[in-house]
Amino acid sequence: MAGHDHSDVKTLVILNDPAYGTERCYNGLRLAHALAKRAGEEVRIFLLADAVLCAIAGQQTPNGYYNLERMLRAALRHGAQVGTCGTCMDPRAIREEQLIEGTRRSTLEELTDWTLWADKIISF
Numbered sequence: 862m863a864g865h866d867h868s869d870v871k872t873l874v875i876l877n878d879p880a881y882g883t884e885r886c887y888n889g890l891r892l893a894h895a896l897a898k899r900a901g902e903e904v905r906i907f908l909l910a911d912a913v914l915c916a917i918a919g920q921q922t923p924n925g926y927y928n929l930e931r932m933l934r935a936a937l938r939h940g941a942q943v944g945t946c947g948t949c950m951d952p953r954a955i956r957e958e959q960l961i962e963g964t965r966r967s968t969l970e971e972l973t974d975w976t977l978w979a980d981k982i983i984s985f
Contacts, residue, residue, distance in 0.1 A: 889985035
């Protein structure tokens with residue numbers, strides 16, 4: 862990836878909770894975005910279990926309420942990569958074409974690779 866060298870700090874943020882109903886995904890994405898904006902930081906976000914709902918495009922939230930789609934798009938704009946657990950998507954009837962552009966269906970194998978890649982792992 863252009864602009865990244867071996868001195869970058871590599872952080873993996875893993876989200877597990879439902880998109881809405883708790884604030885764990887909200888806070889995890891706040892941190893992931895704040896890290897992605899910093900120089901020398903490389904961020905990857907992996908969505909597991911009900912957190913895969915964060916990556917569905919077309920979310921509409923009331924005025925004044927946080928919107929996880931917008932938050933994910935902001936992290937993506939700052940170079941974050943986003944993977945969604947395919948095994949978690951299937952029972953929730955989420956298809957890859959429903960996902961926010963820039964996010965993609967992923968696998969436990971890729972999560973394993975990202976875990977080995979990361980200097981820091983933060984789980985919400």
